[in-house]
Amino acid sequence: MAERCAxxxxxxxxxxAKREDVSIAGLVREAAKAALADADLTWSDIDAVVIGKAPxxxxxxxxxxxxxxxxxxxxxxxxxxxxxxxxxxxxxxxVAAHLVKSGIHKRVLTVAYEKQSDSDAMWALSVxxxxxxxxxxxxxxxFAPHIRAYMRRSGAPEHIGRMVxxxxxxxxxxxxxxxxxxxxxxxxxxxxxxxLWDPLRYLEACPSSDGAAAMVLAAEDALSGQYPxxxxxxxxxxxxxxxxxxxxxxxxxxxxxxxxxxxxxxGITNPREQFDCAEVYVPFSWYEPMWLENLGFCxxxxxxKLTESGATAFDGDIxxxxxxxxxxxxxxxxxxMLRFLEVAMQVRGQAGEHQxxxxxxxxxxxxxxxxxxxxxxxxxxxxx
Amino acid sequence: xxxxxxxxxxxxxxxxxxxxxxxxxxxxxxxLRDGKLFGVTGAGGTVIVPPTEYDPTTGDDTGExxxxxxxxxxxxxxxxxxxxxxxxxxxxxxxxxxRLDGADTAMLHVVDAGGPDKLATGDxxxxxxxxxxxxxxxxxxxxxxxxxxxxxx
Numbered sequence: 001m002a003e004r005c006a007x008x009x010x011x012x013x014x015x016x017a018k019r020e021d022v023s024i025a026g027l028v029r030e031a032a033k034a035a036l037a038d039a040d041l042t043w044s045d046i047d048a049v050v051i052g053k054a055p056x057x058x059x060x061x062x063x064x065x066x067x068x069x070x071x072x073x074x075x076x077x078x079x080x081x082x083x084x085x086x087x088x089x090x091x092x093x094x095v096a097a098h099l100v101k102s103g104i105h106k107r108v109l110t111v112a113y114e115k116q117s118d119s120d121a122m123w124a125l126s127v128x129x130x131x132x133x134x135x136x137x138x139x140x141x142x143f144a145p146h147i148r149a150y151m152r153r154s155g156a157p158e159h160i161g162r163m164v165x166x167x168x169x170x171x172x173x174x175x176x177x178x179x180x181x182x183x184x185x186x187x188x189x190x191x192x193x194x195x196l197w198d199p200l201r202y203l204e205a206c207p208s209s210d211g212a213a214a215m216v217l218a219a220e221d222a223l224s225g226q227y228p229x230x231x232x233x234x235x236x237x238x239x240x241x242x243x244x245x246x247x248x249x250x251x252x253x254x255x256x257x258x259x260x261x262x263x264x265x266x267g268i269t270n271p272r273e274q275f276d277c278a279e280v281y282v283p284f285s286w287y288e289p290m291w292l293e294n295l296g297f298c299x300x301x302x303x304x305k306l307t308e309s310g311a312t313a314f315d316g317d318i319x320x321x322x323x324x325x326x327x328x329x330x331x332x333x334x335x336x337m338l339r340f341l342e343v344a345m346q347v348r349g350q351a352g353e354h355q356x357x358x359x360x361x362x363x364x365x366x367x368x369x370x371x372x373x374x375x376x377x378x379x380x381x382x383x384x
Numbered sequence: 385x386x387x388x389x390x391x392x393x394x395x396x397x398x399x400x401x402x403x404x405x406x407x408x409x410x411x412x413x414x415x416l417r418d419g420k421l422f423g424v425t426g427a428g429g430t431v432i433v434p435p436t437e438y439d440p441t442t443g444d445d446t447g448e449x450x451x452x453x454x455x456x457x458x459x460x461x462x463x464x465x466x467x468x469x470x471x472x473x474x475x476x477x478x479x480x481x482x483r484l485d486g487a488d489t490a491m492l493h494v495v496d497a498g499g500p501d502k503l504a505t506g507d508x509x510x511x512x513x514x515x516x517x518x519x520x521x522x523x524x525x526x527x528x529x530x531x532x533x534x535x536x537x
Contacts, residue, residue, distance in 0.1 A: 023406030025437055043443035060401035070436070073443025119401045130393035 004220040004384060005100040006229030007344040008107075009039025015179040015211035015329040018117040024061060025071035028113045031212035031334075032072055035109065039216040039225040043073030046216070047105035052082040052092030052112040053333030054368075057127075059118040072111060084239070086139075086281065088112060089213060089336030090366030090375030094235045096217050097377070101232075106222040112337040113212035114330075121208060121332060133243060140205055140284060142370060144197035146249045147286040151199070153250065154289070156304035158199065161285035162190040165204045165327060167313050168282065172324025174314070174354035179209045179329040204285035204327075211331030213338045220383075230344035233361070233378040234265030242370040249371050255294040258374040259365075263296075266361075266378035272297045272311075275378075276359040277319045277346055279339035281366045283326045288312060292320075295365065314354070322346070322354045336366025340377055347381045408437045411449050413521040419513050421453040423487050433487040454511040455532055456484035463500040473528060478503055482529055496528040508532040 011034025013019070019027055028051075036042060049072045056062045065081035072079070082092040089112035096110035114121070121138075128134045150156065169185040172178035182189075185203070193202035216225075223229055238258035240247070247253075259271075268274050280295070282288045289303030297318065298306050306312060312320040321327070323342045326335045343362035345351045351359075361380040367373060405413060408424060412435050415422040424435030425447035433452055438445060461480035467473055472494050480503075481490035496512070497503035509529040519525040 018404075020404040021406070023404060023409060023437065026406040029438065057399070060399070070440040070443065071438050073438075075441055075443070115404075118403060119399070124399070127397060127399070130395045131391065 003101050003103045005097050005217055005232045006220070006223065007215050007232070007341075007348070007379065008218045008223055008225040008229050009035040009037070009041065009216035010341045010345055010350075011035030011038060011214045012177050012334075012338065012341065013211045014177050015209040015331055017179065017208065017210070019115065019210035020117065024059065024064065024113070024115050024118070025068060027115055027210065028068060028111050028212045028214070029071055031113070031214035032109060032111050035214035035216050038227070039218070041107065041216060041224060046073060046077065046107055046109045048078040048080070048099055048108045049074040050080045050082060050092055050096040050099070050108060050110045052088040052110075052337070054086060054088055054114055054121070055083075055124065057124045058121045058332065059115055061118070072109065084237075084368055084373040084375065086283070086332055086368030087336050087366040087373040087375045088368060089334050089338065090340055090364065090377070091237055091336070091373065093215060093217075093337055093340045094237055094375055094377065096215070097232055097235050100217050100219050103219075107216060107218045109214065109216055110337070111212065111214040112334040114333040115210045116208040116331065117210050140197040140200055143284055143287075144200050146371070147199060147284065147290075150250045150286060150290050154301045154304055156289060159187065160289055160304045160307055161199065161204050162187050163307055164282065164285035164288040165190045168321050168325045168327040171314055171322050171354060172328035174352075175323045175328070176352075177329070178324040179207050179211070180324070200284055200286070206283040206326045206330035207328070209329050209331040211329060211334050213334040213341050215337070215341055215344065227348040227350045228381060230347045230379040230381070231383050233380050233384045234262040235377045236261035236265070237373070237375045239374075240372045242372055250290060251294050251300070252371045252374070254372060255291070255367065255374045256296075258376050259295045262376045262378055266384070268378065271295060271363065272318050275318060275361055275363050277322055277343065277356040278363040278365070279323060279325065279342040280320055280363070281326055281336060281339055282321060283330060283335070285327065288320060291365065295363070314356075319356050322351070322356055324354075336368065336375065339366050340364035344379050347379050406437060408435050408446065408449075411435070416523070416525040417519045417521040419516065419519070420451055421484060421511065422449045423452045423484070424449055430488040431486055432489050433484055433491050450486065452486040453484040455508055456482045456487070456510075456529070458495065458503065458505055458507045458509055459483050459490045460505060461495065461503060463503075472524060477528065480509075480529065482509060493523070493526060494528045496530050502531070
C-alpha cells in the first residue's frame, strides 16, 4: 500500500432520537452532501462508494445498499457494503482508505448510518436465535458482567463510571451535532438515574439515535477542500469469535493486537504522550477505563486512575471523546465512523468549540459485536 | 430411518417497524390520498414517477413536484389469469408499466382490462381510485388503471 491517503471532506447529520423529517436515503444524503461540500466536490468527482451500517434487522430494510446506490451517486461506479456490527463505521472507513492506498481509486466517498427510530435496536439484538446462546437484554445486558469483572480485577471504585458519563455529556455541550445536550448533568443526576444493568445506570448508557456520517478520502494527487487534509498514518482491524473458553472479554486480544499494528504503522510507542486526543467507542461509561488499558494508554489496572485524574477530560493532557462520544450520540452504524471523522476534524482544525488546541496526531477506535471486532486509524496534520 | 437426522427448531419472529418517508415520497403518498398523481423533475427536466429524492442517474437533488396523469400509456404488461389471494385484484388482471401523461418514466401498477385480448401495448388507460373515505396514502389507494373510455370489465 504505497499511496498516501487523506481525509479531505467530512459531513454528519444532527443526531436525534427521531429524524421523522427524512427517509433513510435523505438521512445518508444529508451527511454525504456535507462531506462533498467540505471537499469542494460533487457526486461526479467520486470514483467509488463504501457504505456501512449495523444489522439490517435494526430497520428491517434488508440489504439497504441496493436501494441506497442511486441515492449516493453510485450508479455506474463500484459500491461496497461493509458489516462488522458496532465497529462497522470504522471498518467501512478502512475499506475506503484501502481503495485509495492501494492506488485503485483517487476519491472515495464513505458513508455510515443508522435510523434507530424505524425500529428498536435493543430488541433487535435480543431476539433469541435457534441453536445460539441468547444475548438477552441488548448490548448493556451483554456488557455489564464484563464491567463487573473489570471492577473486580482493577479495584476501581464505583464513581468512575459516573465520571465518564458526566465528562462526555459536558463535552457534548460543545458539539452542535450531538444528540444529547444535558446542560445540568452532574454526578448526582447520574447516580439517581435508573439502574438498567448492574452496575450501569440509565445515564451511563448511550442514547438511541438517528444519524449518518460521511467522509471523502483522496489520494495525494487528488486533494481539495475547505480545510487541510487529515493524513492517514495507519489503519488496522482485528477480529475474534464472540465466545470461546478462556477468552478475555475485559481486555480482548483482538483490541491489543489491533492497536499494536496501527501504532507500529504510525510510529507510536507512547500513545498517551504522542497523541493529542482520541475518539474511542465508549457506549457504556466503564468502557473508557477498560479501553485506556486495552489501547495501552496506561498500565493494566490503571485505566480508572487516568479517568479519575482528569487526564481524559477536555482540558486534560489526553482528551478522550471531546465530541461527547457514543455516550452522547449513537446512530449505531455511524458511531464508529464518527470516531474516525471526529479525529480527522481535530487534526484539520475544524472541530469548532470542541477543538483540542493544536491537535496534530489522533487515534480513532471503534469496537463491535461482543467486543470482538476492532478497527482503528491514526490521522495527523503532517504527511506520513 | 435416515443415517443422520438434522436438527430442527421452531422460530417465529414477529417484530414491529416504522418508516419515515421524507418530503418527496411523502408528497407523492399524500397526493394519492387526495386523488392526485405527482412526479418530480430530475436532471434535464425529465419527470420521474413515482418521484425520488435524487436523480437516479446523477445523484443530484430532484426539483419541483409536478402533477401527472390521470391518463397514461401501457408500455408493457403481463396477464395474471389466476390471481392469488394476496394480489390487488381477485379477478384476472394485468401487471403493467404505465407511463402517465406528463411523465418520462413508467410506473408499475395493475390494469383491470377484462381479458388479455382487450389489452395491447400502447393502449391508453386512466386511474381508478378507491373511494376517498378508504384512501390512506398508499399505492393501493389506486384500485387499478382501466382502459380509457371504460372498455374494461
